[in-house]
Amino acid sequence: MKPARFEYHRPGSVDEAAALLAELGDEAKVLAGGQSLVPMLSLRLAYFDHLIDVSRLDGLRGLTVDGASLRLGAGMTEAAVGADVGVARAVPLLARATPLIGHFQIRNRGTLGGSIAHADPAAEYPAVALALDAELEAFSASAGRRVIPAAEFFTGLWSTALEPDELLVGVRFPVWTGRCGFAVEEFARRAGDFAIAGVVVALELNGDDRVARAAIGMLGLGSTPLRAPAAEAAAVGQRAGELDGAELGRLAMSGLEDIPADLQGSADYRVRVGAELVARAWAAASAEAAGSDGVGVTAASAGAIDG
């Protein structure tokens, strides 16, 4: 389990990193926390002649709140995301999803950007990003900065809309305010394993307890993270307390394609688990929303702490 020979580069800035990527092309790969890339290199499942280490770039760190969104630098470690009180207030789903990512040793190195760029269909952050319609900020030497909506970002198994010479520099998450509830439910064989299936739910209630908006993100149930548009549509406008969770689960599972089947379970098994997780997450999120005082979280109350 030793990687093949590669050349290691440690650019001093985002511009330098982008320039190196442009110069070295396909033979280069960005190295962030290394928690996904290094095992693949060591098992010789992947070979790259050049690694460009972005893990120490200040330009990829930091957390800012502007208007109705929270922007996190792509290089922020998963541990930093999970520990940040401001993140927890502004985008509770991120804070609640973080402890489910691997183990603390992995979160100490693994990064938000690495997780999203790696785009594992069972990863938590991509599902949160998709559910909340986050915006992914890419940067390249040739095209400069560009923003990719999450709905267009995850293009297939471990593949994204990033160009080979593009760096993911930041992620902007909308901050939900009002009478909101959030929940993450997932099922894994052991604590820290990639989930067999998982569900993230965000919902907002209006004054008469009807669902004003709903977002359901799913992981482990396809070749990319997924939304559950039929279930979301069925929920909006209904009284949260009157919704049948099992029915939402069924709707969320309807029409799924490419459901993984592996050692841990068949596609049917995943559907059974996925439907149940939708029901459990919906119940938890609607209970939270119903109990919320309606003031909720505002972007301004989210602290800006450097990750």
Place this chain on the structure above:
Amino acid sequence: MTETATAPTPPTRYTGSRVPRVEDGRLLTGHGTFVDDIQRPGMLHACFVRSPFARALINEIDASAALALPGVHAVFTAADLNPDVHEQWYSSYGPKVPDTPRPPLASGEVRFVGDPVALVVAENRYIAEDAVELVEVDYEPLTAVADYRDAQTSGILVHPKYPNNVAGGLAGPPPQVVEAAFASAAHIADETFYQQAYAPVPMETRGMVVEWSADTDELTIWAATQTPHEVRAFGARLLGLEPERVRVLMRDTGGGFGQKVVPMREDMCVMLAARKVPAALKWIEDRRENLMAAGQARHEHGHARIAFAADGTILAAGIEHTQDIGAYPTPWPVGAAAAVGLLFPGPYKVPLASWSTTSLFSNTAGRHAYRGPWQFESVARELLLDIAARDMGLDPVELRRRNMISRDELPYPNPAGMPPYDHSSPLETFELALKMLDYDAFRAEQAAARAAGRYLGVGTSTYIEPTATGQEYYACEGAVLRVAPDGRMTVIVNGGSSGNSLETTVIQLTADALGVPFDNVDTIQGDTAVTPFGSGTAGSRSGSATAGAVGEAAAALRAKLAELASPRLGVPPEDIEVADGRAQVRGSGQSSGQSSGQSLTYADLAGPDGVEASATYTAKAPMLWSNATHVCTCEVDVVTGKVTLLRYIVGEDVGPMINPNIVEGQIAGGTVQGIGGALLEHMVYDEDGNPLASTFVDYLLPTTTEVPHIEYGHMETPAPGPGGHKGAGEGGAIGAPPAVINAVADALSPFGVKITNLPASPAALVALLTEAGH
């Protein structure tokens, strides 16, 4: 909770107490010395080219591109290494058993994915792995026997010399012996149980550094092993060297559990290749190799039957057992399987039993020893008892109470061919563990939970196991005790500790045997040049065997000290008592003033060159019986199939404990491995024989989050061996799987679900629930 059954052994200072482990300081601060820590001048690194096919012909091997890579020293194939094998057999079985094939490198045909085909030697492991990718092997893939259950019918032979892929079989009393009892039975329980392949997965993988000195014809081996002396004996035979010219060294070994009990094919290759390279050769197995090629265990099934009278008493029991031995098992697997049949009746009053066992080759990793290699007897029996109880409308605990052997009924015959059970306490540990749980309270809690739609379960498993065998090879353990001029003691034994604390153990025993403070004793282990023979960590023997060896060497040393003291104390040696760190005239007592005329310290007697005595202990009893009951409670999520363990209790009897911390550590380690086997660990192969769980992404070990706090209850029934101590090494791994499975099955009993296939993965449980209409 500790209870001593009969007269306690004489009071001792350290034996029986929770002395902190002397190994812990270095291990917990990261200063252990494992084989990969060994560095030698100019050392070279080995890496294997392994087969990507379960079965294929090797048409040609072209190593030219690999040899052209800078930093590559050699590429060896079967043609280079295999002819150098002088003799290849293991001391425990001797050269005469009909052993299965075991070539160093694959020759002509590869027989499992991971089969070593060539050995690359390079300046470092990175270059070696680069070169491995450049070795071109022309394979001609063939259809494989991917599942041993197809071995007898597939028409494909793993080894041409074994028709129907049968490596051998053994049988005890034939089925006719029990037929009448089954014919007259009021109730018969009859199931076929299947256990998946899983493995020891030691934290430290296999590894070896071998250095050949051509000038002196001497071979030095640093090994990760459970027994340096067997590595020496095996290596000497393999290479045709005098054992005295082979020196084997080890300090710390990070777990063995049977995987490191004897050298395997890769070890043979490294020993053979070391004579052909100009410097020491290091091979450190990586995790993928370990999970793919170090071997598997536990893969077997058995048709098990128990006949009951109307009141639930057992009339007869029988098992027909079949095991997967893979392509290249280590060591000979056929004989070891007999224990499954012999122990199937377990700690119950079973009048009649029959059994048979068959070993089948397949194109998968070879079977090897694993902590309690016969544990399938407990899996089959304990699962079947729970199924029988449910079918008869009895509580499984009640059914066991009606049949279990209690201490005052011993000795009690075993109907399968074992010597009678003795000096143990099955019913007593059973009741102890149930009391620790408060079984009735749990049943009430379970009923309340069920009413609320939650599914809790409780399972028990009781076994009795032969430990510290008197079988010739494993009966033997030597010890040397030395008093330095300043009076400090050193105890020298073979060692082979792979986590089982042999250093602490022999220091405790020595300190007591000579009446000196624990801190005044050192130990030397793991160097065949200076240690006496011992057969190492195997068969739950080390505690008893080292107690015997230290005891006999201490007696010899006391005699020598008495001889030395005799002229100075002016009395004959038989009038001198050697105890509490002194030699004194018998009867003079410590209180009678310490006048130099009456009492001498060991330092007074040692002189400038010290005093030394040695002895070799040979176990006389055929076996010492240890026993235990495991009790587990759990909750099952009936939608996802997830099992959460709630409480885990072990009531056990290994006789008087030398060190309760170490005993509990052994139980915990084995129990966690058993929990893994019941719920998580699975060496899966696909239908072409490809291993699907060759990294820790897919091979799921239990971690701290899956394992509950383990509670221990001790009973101490002394055995007729040194100090009364019995073996503690293997039991945890035997008792745990059935306790866990029974708990899960109990939780799911409202659905009429029966578990006969392991592991109880969430998906497997959901499949059973679905089948049952839930």
